[in-house]
Amino acid sequence: MLVRVKSNPDGKEDWVLIELQGDVDTSNGEHMKSQNIGDFHFAKDGTPILIIGYHILYGKDTPMSKPIAVLKKKSNSEGCLNEEHPAEYTVIAIAKRKIIFKTRPKRIVNHFITQ
Amino acid sequence: MESVRDTCLRTAEDVLDTLQLANIDEADLNGITQILQFTPNSNKNSDIKLLELDTHLLNVLNEGDCLSFCGEKHEPAVLCTKDRTYDIKEAETSNSWMLVPNFKFAEETQSNERIIERRDVKGIYHTYFEVHNCKPKLSKLLVVLEPSSFKGMEYEQNLDRGTLYDWHRLKSEIQASEEELKRALTDYMIINIDGYFRLISFEYEARALTLMLDLIDENSWELDDIDKDVTYESLKELIPWPVFEGLFNAYTEVSEKTKSDGTSLYRYNEEKTCKFLAKVLLAACPKNDYKEFMEAWRIGTPENMEPKESYLSGVALIIYNSSKTRKEVISFPSVNLSDNINTRFSELFKVKDKWTIDEITPYVSGLTTDKLNVNALLTKYTRCSKVNGIKYYSTKHGK
Numbered sequence: 381m382l383v384r385v386k387s388n389p390d391g392k393e394d395w396v397l398i399e400l401q402g403d404v405d406t407s408n409g410e411h412m413k414s415q416n417i418g419d420f421h422f423a424k425d426g427t428p429i430l431i432i433g434y435h436i437l438y439g440k441d442t443p444m445s446k447p448i449a450v451l452k453k454k455s456n457s458e459g460c461l462n463e464e465h466p467a468e469y470t471v472i473a474i475a476k477r478k479i480i481f482k483t484r485p486k487r488i489v490n491h492f493i494t495q
Numbered sequence: 496m497e498s499v500r501d502t503c504l505r506t507a508e509d510v511l512d513t514l515q516l517a518n519i520d521e522a523d524l525n526g527i528t529q530i531l532q533f534t535p536n537s538n539k540n541s542d543i544k545l546l547e548l549d550t551h552l553l554n555v556l557n558e559g560d561c562l563s564f565c566g567e568k569h570e571p572a573v574l575c576t577k578d579r580t581y582d583i584k585e586a587e588t589s590n591s592w593m594l595v596p597n598f599k600f601a602e603e604t605q606s607n608e609r610i611i612e613r614r615d616v617k618g619i620y621h622t623y624f625e626v627h628n629c630k631p632k633l634s635k636l637l638v639v640l641e642p643s644s645f646k647g648m649e650y651e652q653n654l655d656r657g658t659l660y661d662w663h664r665l666k667s668e669i670q671a672s673e674e675e676l677k678r679a680l681t682d683y684m685i686i687n688i689d690g691y692f693r694l695i696s697f698e699y700e701a702r703a704l705t706l707m708l709d710l711i712d713e714n715s716w717e718l719d720d721i722d723k724d725v726t727y728e729s730l731k732e733l734i735p736w737p738v739f740e741g742l743f744n745a746y747t748e749v750s751e752k753t754k755s756d757g758t759s760l761y762r763y764n765e766e767k768t769c770k771f772l773a774k775v776l777l778a779a780c781p782k783n784d785y786k787e788f789m790e791a792w793r794i795g796t797p798e799n800m801e802p803k804e805s806y807l808s809g810v811a812l813i814i815y816n817s818s819k820t821r822k823e824v825i826s827f828p829s830v831n832l833s834d835n836i837n838t839r840f841s842e843l844f845k846v847k848d849k850w851t852i853d854e855i856t857p858y859v860s861g862l863t864t865d866k867l868n869v870n871a872l873l874t875k876y877t878r879c880s881k882v883n884g885i886k887y888y889s890t891k892h893g894k
Contacts, residue, residue, distance in 0.1 A: 381565070381566065381567060381568070381667060382563045382564070382565055382666070382667050383563060383564040383565075383572075384561050384562075384563050385546075385561060385562040385563060385564065385574075386561055387555075387556040387557075387559055387560065387561065387562070388559060392556075393596055393597075395594050395595060395596045395598065395617070396594075396595050396598035396600070397592055397593070397594055397595075398531075398592070398593040398594075398595060399588075399590045399591070399592055399593075400590060400591045400593065401590050401591075402590070402591065403591050403619070404591055404593070404619060415532060415533050416504075416505050416530055416531070416532045417531040417532060417533060417593075417616060418530075418531055419505070419510050419513060419528055419529075419530055419531075420528065420529040420530070420531055420614070421514075421519075421524045421525065421528050421529075422524065422525040422527075422600075422601040422604045423523055423524055423525070424523055424524065424525060426601040426602075428601070429519070429524070430531075431513055431514075431517060434516075436517050436519070441600065441601065446547045446548060446549055447547075447548045447553055448545050448546065448547060448548070448592075448623060449545070449546045449547075449548050449552075449556060450543060450544075450545060450594065450617075451543065451544045451545070451546055452542055452543055453542040453543075453544070469544065471556055473594075473596065474548070474553070474556065475594060477600070480590075482590075488513075488516050488517045488518075
């Protein structure tokens with residue numbers, strides 16, 4: 381059985397991969413849709429800064445030695461799939477850079493209280 | 496996490512308020528702020544897979560070529576490019592991966608005033624496919640082609656046509672890239688007969704090669720005087736063209752001599768020919784007295800060809816049988832050994848305690864990869880000792 385992964389050199393986007401420690405979740409367990417996650421800034425020296433809720437994260441922008449391709453499965457409704465080719469993927473994007481936040485988040489509220 | 500709960504759109508003021516709260520001076524930041532947000536479409540991940548790429552895979556995709564996942568339902572899938580095969584494994588990340596299209600990096604976010612831009616996050620992921628360049632999985636090739644192997648014209652009528660493999664069927668069942676598969680077809684002397692790929696049965700190969708070699712004597716050819724056309728003409732009733740072509744190419748090389756019309760003459764490759772004739776002898780009798788074997792072998796090979804002990808490498812072993820106090824030649828073909836490295840080494844050390852590098856190489860070279868050559872394999876899996884200045888490899892654990 382062969383499952384093809386098609387690549388269109390022009391139709392592919394560059395995405396970024398943002399790596400966070402732990403998981404991102406809503407505080408009230410609501411489904412995550414149409415919600416703000418956080419504000420992403422770059423400091424003048426290039427340091428990525430992400431503010432999520434009352435947490436500040438300082439990150440690092442690094443090229444990935446092994447980039448990540450994003451493959452999207454072709455839905456069967458498009459009709460060109462059959463028993464021999466039960467599925468097909470298209471490369472829709474490649475992430476070549478990642479921004480990694482690996483330090484523990486700082487809590488804003490601490491500053492706030494001490495002020 | 497207040498802001499995550501917040502469903503209304505954040506404004507520039509909200510962003511600045513937060514900065515103030517966080518004690519960050521706005522002047523230290525680039526002008527463009529990107530607000531990461533989920534959309535109703537985020538996290539519909541069931542149809543999205545992440546695939547790690549090495550340089551080769553990246554180049555393939557950048558050139559617009561296809562990759563393919565390959566494997567039957569019961570096999571672990573592999574990923575193939577045109578000329579390489581990769582093992583794939585679903586790996587879990589301990590951290591969360593957020594994928595964001597249209598993202599602006601530090602160098603693109605400079606601006607004199609605060610600009611708020613929204614970025615839709617595609618989703619959060621915790622798994623991806625890890626890839627490792629590997630050897631093509633070719634052991635299955637011989638298994639699936641065995642039932643349809645070519646045994647001679649007289650057997651063709653009784654052939655079960657359902658066992659035949661054309662290129663398409665082969666490609667979809669064998670986990671190897673196209674180039675590797677093509678190379679394997681040549682290596683294993685698999686021949687395209689009327690569009691189907693066929694192994695040549697050992698018995699038929701033995702019969703055909705013997706007929707071909709007999710012509711040397713019959714025509715009083717020198718060893719480097721072999722005429723391909725005459726050989727084919729004499730045997731065409733018995734050997735169909737594609738089989739003849741395959742056999743002839745496998746066993747001969749172009750000689751320096753040419754015919755009067757300028758076309759090439761050929762010579763049989765001594766090592767390949769002798770090796771095959773040894774296999775024929777060993778098939779009839781797998782265990783032989785050394786002297787008797789060498790004598791029979793010499794008689795069986797065409798005149799002027801000289802069978803050498805070294806030609807037996809990968810086919811047979813020469814060992815000393817202490818119970819019969821004699822040197823023996825025993826059949827030991829490398830193709831019958833396990834593909835698992837550990838099992839292979841234990842099989843090898845079971846039949847013989849100590850191996851020189853020349854002896855063991857043909858039995859392990861099939862297990863090497865780009866990163867692990869024969870020497871590295873031996874270092875990792877065996878113990879090396881020196882006797883009279885000769886290096887021997889023996890089992891790592893044990894006496």
